[in-house]
Amino acid sequence: MMNKRKSDDPRKYREYIKQETHWVWGKRYQFSVVEQKGSPVVDLQTKKLILRIGADTDIATRSHFLKQWYRNQLRAAAYELVGKWETRLQVKAASVFVRAMDDVWGSCNPQKRTIRLNAALVHKSPDCLEYIIVHELAHLIEQGNDHSLTAVLHNALPNWEAVRDHLNQSTLTY
Numbered sequence: 332m333m334n335k336r337k338s339d340d341p342r343k344y345r346e347y348i349k350q351e352t353h354w355v356w357g358k359r360y361q362f363s364v365v366e367q368k369g370s371p372v373v374d375l376q377t378k379k380l381i382l383r384i385g386a387d388t389d390i391a392t393r394s395h396f397l398k399q400w401y402r403n404q405l406r407a408a409a410y411e412l413v414g415k416w417e418t419r420l421q422v423k424a425a426s427v428f429v430r431a432m433d434d435v436w437g438s439c440n441p442q443k444r445t446i447r448l449n450a451a452l453v454h455k456s457p458d459c460l461e462y463i464i465v466h467e468l469a470h471l472i473e474q475g476n477d478h479s480l481t482a483v484l485h486n487a488l489p490n491w492e493a494v495r496d497h498l499n500q501s502t503l504t505y
Contacts, residue, residue, distance in 0.1 A: 347393035353380045355404070357456030364393065373400040398450070402429050405453040405460070412464045413446070420487060422471040436498055437463040439470035455498065462494040 351362040360380035371384040373396075382397055406429055417423055425444040432438075432449040436459075439446050446467040452460045465487050473479040484491045 347382070347390055347397065354454040355380060355401075356408075356453065357459070371396045373397065401453045402450055405429050405448065405450060408453075408457065408460060409448055409464060412461050413468070416461075416465050416468050416487070420465070420468050420472065420483070422468050424468060424471065437467045439467040441470055441474045444471060451502075455501065458490075458494050459498050462488060462491055462498070465491070466495075 347362070347364065349363045353360050353362045355375060359378075360375070361378060362380045362382070365381055365383045366386035367383045368385065371382065371388075374381040374383060382393060384393060384396065388396075409427055409429070413424060413427055423444065424446050427446045427448065429448050429450050431451075432447065436449045436452065437447060446464070448460070448463060448467075452463060466484060469480055469483040469487070472483055488494070
C-alpha cells in the first residue's frame with residue numbers, strides 16, 4: 332500500500348469556471364467552459380481543457396462530469412499498463428479499480444488479487460501511474476514492503492525511488 336498524507340489542498344474547492352488551472356498527466360491546462368446543447372464533451376487541447384456542457388449546469392454537475400472523464404482517462408491508461416506489466420512480471424491481477432482515496436496512491440489485496448488506484452493519479456505524470464501499477468503488481472509476488480519487494484521494483488523500474496519520492500511530495504487530492 333502506498334501511503335500519503337491527507338491534504339487540505341485548495342484545489343479540491345473548484346468552481347469549474349473559466350481560468351482555473353487543471354492538471355492532466357502531469358501537465359497544466361487552462362480550464363474553460365463552453366456552453367452548448369447536447370451531451371457534455373471534454374476536449375483536451377495543447378494547453379486547454381474545455382468542458383462543453385449545457386448552459387444551465389451547476390458546479391456539482393460540471394464536477395461530476397469532469398471527474399468521470401478523468402476516471403475514464405485513468406482506466407484506459409491503467410488497462411494498457413497493467414497488461415504490459417502483468418506480462419513482464421508474470422503475474423495476473425483479477426481486477427483493477429479506480430477510486431477516490433484519501434490516504435494512499437494505490438493498494439493491493441494479494442489474496443483476492445485486486446488492485447485499487449487513486450483517481451488523483453490522472454493528474455500526475457504517466458510515470459507515477461506506471462510506478463504505482465508496478466508496485467501494486469509486485470505485491471502479487473512479494474506481499475510485504477521489505478527488501479524482497481524493493482528487489483522486484485529495482486529489477487522492473489530502476490528509477491522507482493525517484494518517482495516514489497516525487498509522489499510522496501505531492502498531494503493526494505485534486
